[in-house]
Amino acid sequence: MAGNEWINGYLEAILDSGASAIEEKSTQVNLRERGDFNPTKYFVEEVVTGVDETDLHRTWIKVVATRNTRERSSRLENMCWRIWHLARKKKQLEWEDFQRLANRRWEREQGRRDVTEDMSEDLSEGEKGDVLGEAISIDSPRKKFQRNFSNLEVWSDNNKEKKLYIVLISLHGLVRGDNMELGRDSDTGGQIKYVVELARALAKMPGVYRVDLFTRQISSPEVDWSYAEPTEMLTAGPEDGDANDVGESSGAYIIRIPFGPRDKYLRKELLWPHVQEFVDGALAHILNMSKVLGEQVGEGQPVWPYVIHGHYADAGDSAALLSGALNIPMVLTGHSLGRNKLEQLLKQGRQSKEDINSTYKIMRRIEAEELSLDAAELVITSTKQEIDEQWGLYDGFDVKLEKVLRARARRGVHCHGRYMPRMAVIPPGMDFSSVVVQEDEADGELTPLTNTDGPSPKALPPIWSEVMRFLTNPHKPMILALSRPDPKKNLTTLLKAFGECRPLRELANLTLIMGNRDDIDEMSGGNASVLTTVLKLIDKYDLYGQVSFPKHHKQCDVPEIYHLAGKMKGVFINPAFIEPFGLTLIEAAAHGLPMVATKNGGPVDIHRALNNGLLVDPHNQQEIADALLKLVSEKNLWHDCRKNGWKNIHLFSWPEHCRTYLTRVAACRMRHPQWKTDTPADEFAAEESLNDSLTDVQDMSLRLSMDGDKSSLNESFDHVAASGGDPEVQDQVKRVLSKMKKPQTGAQESEVDRALLDNVPSKYPVLRRRRRLIVIALDAYDDNGTPQRKTIQIVQEIFRAIKLDPQIARFSGFALSTAMPISELTDFLKSGNIKVNDFDALICSSGSEVHYPGTYTEEGGKLCPDPDYATHIDYRWGSDGIKKTIWKLMNTPEGGEDRSVHSSSPIEEDVKANNSHCLSFLIKDINKAKKVDDMRQKLRMRGLRCHLMYCRHSTRLQVIPLLASRAQALRYLFVRWRLNVANMYVILGETGDTDYEELISGTHKTLIMRGVVEKGSEELLRTTGSYIKDDIVPKESPLVSYTNGEATAEEIANALRQVSRTSI
DSSP: OTTOHHHHHHHHHHHHHOOHHHHHHHHHHTOOSSSOOOHHHHIIIIITTTSOOHHHHHHHHHHHHOOOHHHHHHHHHHHHHHHHHHHHHHHHHHHHHHHHHHHHHHHHHHHHHHHHHHHHTTSOHHHHHHHHHHHHOOOOHHHHHHHHHHTSOOOOGGGTTOOEEEEEEOOSSOOOSSSOOTTSSTTSSHHHHHHHHHHHHHHTSTTEEEEEEEEEOOOOTTSOGGGGOSEEEEEOSOTTOOTTTSOTTOEEEEEEEOOSOTTOOOOGGGOGGGHHHHHHHHHHHHHHHHHHHHHHHSTTSOOOOSEEEEEHHHHHHHHHHHHHHHTOOEEEEOSSOHHHHHHHHHHHTSSOHHHHHHHHOHHHHHHHHHHHHHHOSEEEESOHHIIIIIGGGSTTOOHHHHHHHHHHHHHTOOOTTBOOOEEEEOOOOBOOTTOOOOTTOOSGGGHHHHOTTSSOOOOOOHHHHHHHTTOSOTTSOEEEEEOOSOGGGOHHHHHHHHHTOHHHHHHOEEEEEOOOOSOGGGSOHHHHHHHHHHHHHHHHTTOTTTEEOOSOOOGGGHHHHHHHHHHTTOEEEEOOSOBSSOHHHHHHHHTTOOEEEESSBTHHHHHHHHOOEEEEOTTOHHHHHHHHHHHHHOHHHHHHHHHHHHHHGGGGBHHHHHHHHHHHHHTSOOOOOOSOOSOOGGGSOHHHHHHHHHHHHHHHHHTTOTTSOOOOHHHHHHHHHTSOSOHHHHHHHHHHHHHSOOOOOHHHHHHHHHHHHHTSOOSSOGGGGOSEEEEEOOOOBOTTSOBOTHHHHHHHHHHHHHHTSHHHHHTEEEEEEOSSOHHHHHHHHHHTTOOGGGOSEEEEGGGTEEEOTTSSBOTTSOBOBOHHHHHHTOTTOOHHHHHHHHHHHHTSOTTSOOGGGTSOOSEEEOGGGOBTTBEEEEESOGGGOOOHHHHHHHHHHTTBOEEEEEETTTTEEEEEETTOOHHHHHHHHHHHHOOOGGGEEEEEOSSOSTTGGGGTSSSSEEEEEETSOSOOSGGGTOOTTSOOGGGTSOSSOTTEEEEETTOOHHHHHHHHHHHHHHTO
16 A cells, blocks of 8 residues: 555554444444454555545644644544544445436337337338347447448548638637647636647648637636737638638637626536527527628628537537537537546546536536437547447437437438437547657757756756756656646656655656746645645655646647757656546647556547557556556667657648548538528519618618617608718719608507518518517416416517507517417417418427418418428427337336326327317326426437427427527527527526426526516426526526516616616
C-alpha cells in the first residue's frame, strides 16, 4: 500500500485504543449476521480496497495531531463509523446501479425481440435467418470501415464547382479564433480548439463556400470584449482559390448569438433553459445568410446549409431543433457523453444519482443526447471504442439493431419507420503548419540560457525560459504532460510515479503544463484540489529542481513547448483515466515526441495508427514509471518511436479529416426546403401591389413599437414624398396617393384595412405580410377533454385588446395552436360565433397540421392542411410501426405479459382525431398510462423516432412525427413565410399539455394567463429522477409576462406592451 502509510497507522491506532465500544454498538445494529464485528478486519476487507481515502486522510491528520488520549480515541471511533457508513452507502449505490443496468438490459432485449417479431413478417424464412444472424454477427472494426467506405465516392477537386454552406455549433465556453484561452475553465478546452480549426479547414476545401461556427455572445466584464463581437472572420476561403471561389461572404466565420443573461458568462450546466432562445436567433441568421448567398452564388434561390453539425450535447439539442425547422441533415459529435460520465460518477460511490443530477444537470444532458440521436443522420466519433462502449449506453443507438436495419435497407425491405443513425470514425485533424521537423536536433541552443558566463542569450522563445527556470539541470530529457488540472486527467498518479522511481528522477525532468492560473484559491474546487495535491507531492518527494509547472502560457506557446521537449529527447505522457480521443498525443507526435498514454479510450486507436510509444494502465503508477523509464533510457526505441510517429502523422491532418468528413456527409440523405420562397409579382393588381409596397415602407419606418408614435398613414407618405430625391419618384408617389382611398380613423380604420387585406384572392396566405402574430395556445379542457367555453371569451377579449391600437392591429395576425383536430376546432369556434377567417393560421392536432383559413381550401370551403408542412414533417415518420408498438407497450405492464389478455386496454383509438401525421388515443384509465419519458425510452430502443404527448386534461395520447410540434410549427411559419419568431406573442396558461414547456422558451414573447388552465397533463411527462422544468424553462425572463385569466382587453394590451418593452 505504497503512499498510504496513514492506513497502517490508523489500523495500529484502532488496535491500541481497543474496540470495545465499537463492538458493543456493532452488536446492537447487527452489522454482521455471522460472528462479532471486528473493526480492523472490516476496515481491511471492505474499505481499504474500495473507498477513495482522500477525505478520510484529512480526518486522520487531525487525529494524529490530537494529543489528548481520550479525544484521540473518540475521534478514531467516529472515524471508524464514518468509514463504515461510507462503505455501506457505496454498496447501496452499487446495488442500485446493478439493478438499473439489469433492467436496462432486459428492456434492450425485449425491444430487440419486438423488432425482430415485427420485421420478420415481411421476410421469407431464409431471409429471417439471414437477418437474425446479422444481428448477432459483429464485423471487425477494420473490415467494417473498409466495407462502408469502399462504396463511397471520396471527396475531391471535382466538387470544386459546388458552393456549400456548412453550419457548425459549439455553445459553451469561450470561443474565438486567436489567443484561445484553453484551460481557463472546464468549458474552454480541446473542443473549442477542435471546432475552430475544423471551421477553418472546411472553408479551405474544394466546393465549400462558407462555414459558420455558431456560439454564444458574451458581454460580460468577466471575460474579454472580443467574445461580445457578433461576427469574427477565421479565414477568407480556399488559399489557392481563384476569384470565383472567394466571394463577398465566403470563408469561415464565428457567429455569436445572444441568448441567456446578456451580462453573465454561464457554465454549460446553466445554459440549458436558454437553448431554444439560441435556436431562434440562429434560425434568423441562417435565413438571412441563405438569402444573401442565394444572391451571390445561388442564382437568386436561397442557398440552404448543406449540413448542421452540433458539437456536444447542448449544441446537439440545438442542431436537432434547427434541423427540424429547416428540414436539413444533422450531424453530431458528442466529444464527451453524459451517460458515460454518470456511470463513472456512480461507480465512485461518492454521490447519489440525485446529487449528480443536481450538480451536472446530467439527465437534461442525456435527454439532449438522445434527442440528437433521434434527429442525426450521422454521428462522428474519434474512436471505435466510443461507439461500442459509450454510444452503446443510449436508448437511441443499438449496434445490433443498426446492422439489421442497414441490411434491410440494402435489400430494399421495409423497416416500418425504424431508424438508427450511422456512426463514422473520423479522427480529429491537426494543423501541422507550425511544425518544423528537424531530425537531429542538438540542445546547443539551450546553452545561452543555462550558462551565465557565456555570450549574450540568443532570441529563444520566452516560454522556454519560463519552463526551465524551475529546473536545476534542464539538459536532461523532459517528460511532458499537458492538460487541465482536472482530477480525471490523473496528474497526481503521474507525479507519484515520478517521485517514487529514483532511476527516472535521475534520468529525466518532469514538466506539467496545467492550464493558466493566477490564484489557486480562486479556481474551481476540483482544479484547486489537484494543484494543491501536486504542490504537496513535490514537497513530499523533494522534487524541487526536477519538476516544472509554469503558471501561464499562451496558445501560441504550445508548439514551442513541444519543440523544447523534442530537443531534450523527451517523452509526452497522457495518463488520464479515460481519454475520449487525445488530440495532444497527435500534436506531440508531430513534434517528434514518443508517447506514453492511457490504454482507456482514443489513445488505443492512435497507437495503432502511429505505433510511436507505449500504452499503460492509468491506475498502476509502477507501470507508468516503467514505461517512461524504458523510453527515456533506450535511445534506439526512442528514435524508432519518433520516426514511426512522423511516418504516419499525415493520417491525422486536417485536409485528410475534412476529405473523409465531406465524403461521409455527402452519403447522407440530403434534404432541404423544396418550396419556392418568392411570391409572384403579378399575384395582385398593380395598384394593390403598390399599396402593399408603400405599406411595407411605412411599416419599416415605424418599426411597429407597441408604445411608439402613432403617425398617420398619409403623414408618413407625405414625409416620403417631400423628403427630396428624384422628382420622378415624387410624382409616382403622388399619383399612387391620389388613387388610394383616404383611410378611416381609429378602430374603424383597422377593421377596413384588415378586411381588404384578408379578402384579397391569393394562393398564398396573408400571413406572409404580417409583422406580428398573436398565437393563442390555451389548453383549457374539462375532465372529459372537451374545450371549455371560457376559451371563447378569452379569445374575443384578445381580439379586442389588439384592436385597441389601430397601428398594431393593421399588421398583426392571429393563430390558434391546439391539440384538437381541425374539424372539432372549427365547430368549437363556430359555437362561440368566432369566424375561422379571423385567424391567419390554425395549428392543429398538437402541431401535426397547419391550416390557413381562406387559403388551401377544397370545394365547399373545407380547409386543407399545408402540403409543404406535411412534406416537411414526414421525415422518419413510420405510423404503422409506431401505432402497433404504442398499443403493445400500453397494454403490457412492467415486466409482465400482455394486459389485454386478462383485462381491458387502458387506451382506445381516437379515430376522429387521427390524421396522416397524428395517431390519437383515448385514455380510459389514467392510472395505467405510462409516462412520456418511459414511452419515449422504449420507442427509441425499438428504433422508432417520434414526438408523443398527453393532452386535453390527460384524456388523450397523441403521437406525431419527430420534426412536428406546436413550437416547431411556429419556426416553420418563420422559415416558410418569413414571419420572425421574435415578432410572435404566445399566450399560454400556467400549465397545459405535456408539450407546454416547449412553448415558453425562445425569442418570442410569452404571456401567461393565470387561472385559465386549472389542470394540465404535465404529471404524465417525466419519470422520477428525470430532468426538471427549470432545465427547460428559465426561472426569470424579460420575454415572459403575466396577467390574470379574467383580464380585460385593456389589461391584456398593457401586458403585451410590457413584455414588448422589457424584451428590447
